[in-house]
Amino acid sequence: xxxxxxxxxxxxxxxxxxxxxxxxxxxxxxxxxxxxxxxxxxxxxxxxxxxxxxxxxxxxxxxxxxxxxxxxxxxxxxxxxxxxxxxxxxxxxxxxxxxxxxxxxxxxxxxxxx
Amino acid sequence: xxxxxxxxxxxxxxxxxxxxxxxxxxxxxxxxxxxxxxxxxxxxxxxxxxxxxxxxxxxxxxxxxxxxxxxxxxxxxxxxxxxxxxxxxxxxxxxxxxxxxxxxxxxxxxxxx
Numbered sequence: 001x002x003x004x005x006x007x008x009x010x011x012x013x014x015x016x017x018x019x020x021x022x023x024x025x026x027x028x029x030x031x032x033x034x035x036x037x038x039x040x041x042x043x044x045x046x047x048x049x050x051x052x053x054x055x056x057x058x059x060x061x062x063x064x065x066x067x068x069x070x071x072x073x074x075x076x077x078x079x080x081x082x083x084x085x086x087x088x089x090x091x092x093x094x095x096x097x098x099x100x101x102x103x104x105x106x107x108x109x110x111x112x113x114x
Numbered sequence: 115x116x117x118x119x120x121x122x123x124x125x126x127x128x129x130x131x132x133x134x135x136x137x138x139x140x141x142x143x144x145x146x147x148x149x150x151x152x153x154x155x156x157x158x159x160x161x162x163x164x165x166x167x168x169x170x171x172x173x174x175x176x177x178x179x180x181x182x183x184x185x186x187x188x189x190x191x192x193x194x195x196x197x198x199x200x201x202x203x204x205x206x207x208x209x210x211x212x213x214x215x216x217x218x219x220x221x222x223x224x225x226x227x
Contacts, residue, residue, distance in 0.1 A: 009154065034215055043118070043204055043218035044157075051213045090156060092216075099145050099164050100208045101172075102216060106156040 002027055002095045006105035013081050014113045021076040021108050023091030032094035033074040034102065035065055039087045047089075050074065061085070086112045116141045120205050120219035128227055133192040135222050137205030143217075144210045146188035147172075148180060151202040151221070163188055164210075195226045 005024045013019055025031060032051050036044040048059025055067040065076045074091060091105040121136035139146065145164050149157040149172075159172030161180040169180050177199060181189040188207075192199055202223050206216040 032213065036218075041123075041221075041223075043220040044206075045218075046215045049213075049215055094212075099162060099170070100210070100212065100214065100216065101147075101159065101162065104149075104156040104158075106154055 002093070002103060004091055004093050004103050004105040006089075006091055006108050008108045009106070010109050010111065012111040012113060015083050016080050019076075019078045019081045019085070019110070021089050021091075021110070023074045023076065023105055025072050025074070025091075025093045027072070027093070027095055030067075030069065033065075033067060034092040034094070035059065035063070035074075035076050036090045036092060037061075037087050038090065038107075044090060047076070081110075081112055083112045083114060086110055116143075116207070116217040118205055118207055118217050118219040120203075120222050122222050123220060124223050124225075126225045126227060127192075127195050129196060131192075131195045131226075133195050133224070133226075135190040135192075135203055135205075135224070137188045137190070137207075137219055138186050139188075139207040139217070140186065141207065141209075141217070142185065143207035144185075145208050146182065147206040147208075147216065148178075148188065148190045149204045149206065150174070151204055157204060160190065197226050200224060200226045 035047040092102040118139045147162040148160045163169045163182040179191045205219045208216045
């Protein structure tokens, strides 16, 4: 079955520290990959996406993600976290089939200490 | 920018009521989606629509129905609300193009008492 796993439910980092949020998916082919961020009480905002080409993709707010086919992973990174990055982050995957349906991971809640 | 508007940010209803959640998008998107979001479960797809009057069940359609009479509007209906439908509901839209992301509204936090 197609699935998306975000192993870390909660992560706490200090402001200025680096960040990596993990995402793994189960699928034979290369899917379309997305990272979204959700601030408290808000909807989801697209951070970045990967479809093909360069496996390191840049997004908004200084985030980047790297697609690793051999590990079926699409981890999100930021070199220096700001207090405003505290939010919930969702990895989403579009598998085969129509209608641009997505499967979401359970999310990782990020807390940032001053 | 794409704008997806959900009619209510917060809604409180009573058990057994018929509840309507409305969603409107302004980008002429073909596909629209309704999700519910619960802690630890991420987003789960309730229903989606790929054209006017067309709909497909998602992963958790029980207790819900939808309506899409116009391309820009997608309504979620709780036929007889129950307390286990207390949740955050998110609407999204996208085009038919395979490489396009979904765009989300701000969500409706629904409480069923």
